[in-house]
Amino acid sequence: MPADGASAQPAAPRPRRGLIRRLVTPAIVLACVTGGAALSQQLRPKPAPETAEPHTDADAPPAPDAHPAPNAPPTPADRATAGRVNNSIRAASYSYALKLIRGAAPGAFGDEHQAAYREGLCLEGLNRLKEADAAYQKAEQDPNVGGWAxxxxxxxxxxxxxxxxxxxxxxMDRVLLRSGHQECRGSKFREEVAYLRARVCVLELGSPAPLDPLNAGALAWPAMQVxxxxxxxxxxSAESAASPSPDTGRDVVEVHADKDPQNPTVTLRxxxxxxxxxxxxxxxxxxLEVSEDDTVAKLLADPVGPVEVERLPLGVVLTALTERARVKWEIKGRELLLAPAPYGTGPELTVQALRQALEVAAEHPAAAPMRVTLANLDARAGRFRVATLGYRQVFxxxxxxxxAPHAAYNLGLMEMKAGNRKSAVARFFEVIDRAPGTTFAExxxxxxxxxxxxxDAPEAARRAxxxxxxxxxxxxVSAAALGVCMCDLLTGNEGAVRELMADAKLSTREPHAMITNYYTALLRYRTAPSESRKELLFRAIDAADEGxxxxxxxxxxxxxxxxxxGLTREMCSxxxxxxxTARGPLALRMLYEVAERYDRLDARSAARAxxxxxxxxxxxxxxxxxxxRLAAxxxxxxNGEDAVRRCWVLTKSKDVPLEDVLRVMGHGYELQGMYRAAADCFAGRLPE
Structure with missing residues (x-):
């Protein structure tokens, strides 16, 4: 114990000799081995600089000369990559194709412009429009005019x-004005420009009314996008050599009126x-004599060209030359009038653009949507027969x-408008069969x-x-619920209407909401009739345009x-x-009930008609x-004779009770003084 009384620390345990021996011996061996290895490395001769292996890193970017030069011919691996890219684009696998393009060798597609064009297609398909436009601008640097177009x-x-x-x-106008170049001949640039122009015209008309099962005027408009x-x-985009410079010293202006003098074609260089x-x-x-003012001269002062077109319609070329400057043209007699006005697109101009596109690009991938759109515009203009023919052609x-489902759906609406209900139902079943589970089918x-x-078949209507x-x-679902309620109201099943109105999820669109308010006001009035509820019902009927x-x-x-x-006059009106305008059995039932009302008022002439x-x-x-009723x-x-004549015909009919026929027939015989026959009729027997 220390003298100051402080507590002493416990002594450290002494290590055992066996443990020290086991730890030290491997360390000595390891030191000898590593030391010998280091010594052997020092004694080994260094390799010559030209034979030294460079250090490689798997994550490092490839060396600048890892790929062949851009102008070098593509290798088999490059061709395989290009094939995979093309197949991926055709399969609309744009993300994968874009990855392949950006990782491909510079010469995989023949030149950088071909690669940029494919990159633009992929980015366009991914809706990355700004990036796609930038890629297409790179591809526009192609010296080949076809690639540029x-x-x-x-x-x-x-x-x-x-x-x-x-x-x-x-x-589009820039491409059209060079579509006659030798590297563009045989291509489909003219067809594509016509299609794009028609598509632009349709878009400028504005968005059409959305499809609605309560609006027979809402047509199905297919997307014209390709x-x-x-x-x-x-x-x-086949690879070809660069274009020669245009010969600017040999201007060519030719007008060809051999096929159609009213619509000549032109060739320009x-x-x-x-x-x-x-x-x-x-x-x-x-x-033609040109008539323009100073404003038009300023608008058309910007240069165009070089212009190279081959046998294009005169009007198409004039539009391509003037519309970018917001100048419109018109030919009156032998005078070409130019005016400073925006090139407005109306329905008729759109119809004209669609017809021109279908004339020159009948095999275009968007030909069917263009035909349906053209038929829709004809239907809008009241040309229902022409529209019906257009839908049938597509269908x-x-x-x-x-x-095709758009055409069949619209054709069904046209058949309904024409009163051809059986044909309309057949067309709508075609829609259901060809596009099951879609909005069109429902x-x-x-x-x-x-x-x-x-x-006049409410039970069958209710099932549909x-x-x-x-x-x-x-x-x-909303329109169907309102339709079921209508059928139940017509057949007197008011309880089912109340249940469905409480459970159904009805749309808030205006026609749906107005009909819903109409039904609600009607049910409230029938629950507890009052003048105030009657007034609310009148307002609801008026807001719903009388159903x-x-x-x-x-x-x-x-x-x-x-x-x-009690408003029978309003009912008749x-x-x-x-x-x-309506056709069919239900319309005839309405007319019959109007005749009955006039009959009760003893307005015989109106009732008879x-x-x-x-x-x-x-x-x-x-x-x-x-x-x-006519016999009565x-x-x-x-006129007992005519009454009896009509009644004898009706005795063979199963659509009216025989006792009612005999009652009127007896009255007719009585008017003729044939009392025995009248007595037989009143007794329920046919007279002999």
Whole structure:
């Protein structure tokens, strides 16, 4: 113990000798081995500098000379890479193709412009439009005019997708004005420009009304856009030598009127010059006097060219020369009028552009969508027969194309408008068979239900509406629910209507919301009638346009509601307006009920005219009922002979009770003084 009394630290344990021996011995051996290895490395002769192996890093970028020079011929590996890129683009696998392009050797595609063009296609397919435009600008540096034109059209497509339609028109015009170059002959640049121009015109019209099963005027508009993978082969990018410089000393201006003097074609070879000079040269060759003012001269002062076109329509070339400067032209007699106005696109100009595109590019990948769009514009303009022919052409020639369901759907709407309900139902079933599970199919069930209702078959209509109600599309489910409610209201199943209105998810679109408010006001009034609720019901009916969104069935329901409220005059007025355009059994039922109302008012002449119309047209039960009413009118007018004649015909009909026929027949015999026959009729027997 220490003298100061501090506590002593415990002594460290002494290591055992065996443990020290086991630890030290391997260390000595390891030191000897490593030391010997180091010594052997020092004694080994150093390799010569030219035989030393360079250090390689797997993550380091390749050396600058890892790939062959760009102008070197492609190796088999390069060709394989190019083939994989092309196949990936054709399969619309744009991300993978882009990765291959950016990792390929510089000479894999023959030159850098071909690689840039394919890169642009991939970026366009990925909707990276700014990057795609930059890639196409690189491809535009191709000395081959064909390669330049392909890249410029790619930029035009990007401009269209980006919404810069004026820029797209300018790019298209540049290509069109060089489409006659020797390296562009045999290509499809003319067809592509015509298609893109038609597409721009359609876009400038604005967005069409969205599809709605409560709007028979809302047509199906197919997308006219073509996927970029198509352009790898449609605008083939074969490698070729550079173009020679254009011969600017030999201008050529020729007008060809041999085939159609009213629509001549032109061939131009012009050096770069102001657009106005090119227009004057063209007008001079066509023997036209140019009329322009100073404003037009300033607008057309910018140069164009070189211009190289081969047998293009005169109007097409004039448009390409003037529209980028916001100048429009018009030929009146032998005068070419130029005016400073934006090149406005209206429906008729769009129709003209589509027809020109289909004339020169009938085999274009977007030909079917263009035909459907053209038919839609014809339908908008009231040319329903022409529109129907256009839809049928698409449906019958390219029945499995993506645009075929659009054509079949629109054709069904046209058939309904024409009153051909059986044909309309057949077309809508074609839509269901060709595009099952789509919006078109679910909307088609709604139109089938409406067609059945126009045939005065509410039970069949209800089944079709229920099928649409069980679908997935929100608008179709809403329209189907409203259709089911209409059928139940017409058949008196008000309880089912209340249940469905409580459970269904109805759309907030205006026609859906208006019909929903109409039904709600009607159910409230029937629950507890009052003057205030009656007024609210009138307002709801007026806001819903008297149920016209549901077709003739909705109008018929509204007439029934008017009758329920004691407004028979309003019912007659509504039905008579509807039968002016509606066709079918339901329209005849409306006309028959109007005739009955006039009959009750003893307006015999008005009632007779309407009964005669029903009897002449109807092929079902209403004809017999109308004939019986006509016989009763004859008897009331004292014409017993005609009354008996009509009744004898009706004795063979199963559509009217025989006792009702005998009652009118007996009255007719009584008017003729044939009392025995009258007595037999009143006794329920046919007279002998």
């Amino acid at each position: 392909r890249a410029t059209l790619g930029r035009a497509r990007c401009a269209i997708d980006a919404g810069t339609l004026t820029e797209a028109r300018a790019l 996927e970029p993978d198509v352009y790898l082969d449609w605008l083939a 012009l050096a770069k010059q102001p657009a106005l000079d090119a227009v004057h040269a063209l007008a001079s060759a066509a023997q 019958e020639t390219v029945g499995h194309a993506p645009a 909307f088609a069930w709604c139109w089938i239900g409406r067609s059945h209702l126009e045939d 509406y229920v099928t649409a109600y069980n679908g997935n599309n929100k608008e179709a 016209r969104a549901l077709g003739p069935g909705g109008v018929y329901l509204t007439g029934r509601v008017y009758t329920e409220l 509504l039905y008579e307006r509807e039968v002016e 309407r009964y005669l119309s029903v009897a002449a047209v109807d092929q079902y039960g209403l004809r017999a009922r109308a004939e019986l 009118l004859d008897a009331r007018d004292g």
